[in-house]
Amino acid sequence: MTICPWAYVRHHTETKLFGYIRTLFDAGIKITIGSDGPALMEENWVIDNLMLLKQQSNFTNAEILRLEKNAVEICWADEETKKSVMEEIDCFTVQ
Numbered sequence: 001m002t003i004c005p006w007a008y009v010r011h012h013t014e015t016k017l018f019g020y021i022r023t024l025f026d027a028g029i030k031i032t033i034g035s036d037g038p039a040l041m042e043e044n045w046v047i048d049n050l051m052l053l054k055q056q057s058n059f060t061n062a063e064i065l066r067l068e069k070n071a072v073e074i075c076w077a078d079e080e081t082k083k084s085v086m087e088e089i090d091c092f093t094v095q
Contacts, residue, residue, distance in 0.1 A: 002034040002071075005052050006044040018056035025063065032071040065089060 001024070008017045024031050033053060035046045050067070053059055059067075072085045 002032045004034050004036050022057040030070045
């Protein structure tokens, strides 16, 4: 499941969205955070959506990394590319 939080904030269509995202994540549903910014020519890229989610749903840095790993795991890239991207994400993990 891919979610673009800014899309809901922008259109004021769902005020409980952030609680729902937190519930899905805590239940173990593999969610990812995307962006429809390029299509709408707006300045809300994936990083902006992740920051909004962190602020509104109290996601930790480790949980944000999990969301990004989810995206890699479900993408259509070959396994070698996925492994390379996962290694890059791991570079952000605080020891």
